Amino acid sequence: MAKRIITAILCICICTFLTAGDAAAFVDLGFSKDNRVYMFAQHGSADKTWRGFAEIYSVDIAQNDYIDSGCFKIPASAQTEGVNGVVLYERLFEKNAAYIKKQAPVPADLAHTLYIKNKDKAAVEEIVFTDFEGSTKDNPVLFYIKLVPWFSGKTASSKSSFFISVERRDKTGKVLSKQAAGTPDIKRTGVIEYTIEKIMRSSDGKSLVFIVEKKTQTDAGMSVRYMVETLIVK
Known part of the structure; x- marks a missing residue:
């Protein structure tokens, strides 16, 4: 231990x-x-x-x-x-x-670590990577991931929420599935930015885990914490 x-x-x-x-x-x-x-x-x-x-x-x-x-x-x-x-x-x-x-x-091992944010990636920039579990040699399938935030303002008293749009598309761009991770009905106080820092897939291939960094404005200054959103892939 x-x-x-x-x-x-x-x-x-x-x-x-x-x-x-x-x-x-x-x-x-x-x-x-x-x-x-x-x-x-x-x-x-x-x-x-x-x-x-x-x-x-x-x-x-x-x-x-x-x-x-x-x-x-x-x-x-x-x-x-x-x-x-x-x-x-x-x-x-x-x-x-x-x-x-x-x-x-x-x-998750390297094979199941699908994305790690680099410092130049914007918080709401779309993330694209291959769905190796769902792809074939002749028909590659891609994940298109986008964090969609909502803010009433960006102060210590303002409210915010977000969800993560998850689409799978084939090589022609046809949408094979569309899902959302997160709970946009939950309104958090003082959070001024959400960023996907890491995406992982379970070893059985059935689920995705999104590591989300949240920056919160408080009376004492800026606070950085982490939260997780999960999704069963369909």
Whole structure:
């Protein structure tokens, strides 16, 4: 278990989007052994107060919803002031090791990592890649992915929402399927930008997981956190 934690922390240092200020580090824990659950974590320190926090989430892929019994948190508080988020993540992981071991999450390998955002990609720019699961040599199929946001404004009190349009098209451009990931009815306060950072496919090929970065304007400044949207491919 300790080896697993060290590996996860190394992945954080190498592969995540950690920046100065109130920006969380993202941890890709991965898909459960039955591909029904996706797990991730995030940790960091609240800007200005330097109060550490750590969170572990489990997502029911078919329902695109959090599993209450599989979500664990150490919130930023006076007790975590000056404590590094990595240390808190270690504690949270160890405390809930039995649940995590039961899920046995494994990150998507390179073959199932479909997209990783580069720094030049705009937040709402369309993402296109090959659907290797649904393609043949004579008829390649492409995914067309686009995040569609809505904002009432871009202040600490404004509301926002989004959904992700997911289309599969053949080589002639014919739409084979059209779906949407996300819940646009949910209105979030203070979020001023959503960006797809990563897209993965489960090893059984049945589902997609979208890692979404959200930037929130608060009275204390800018906050960066992560959320996940999931979709069963039809």
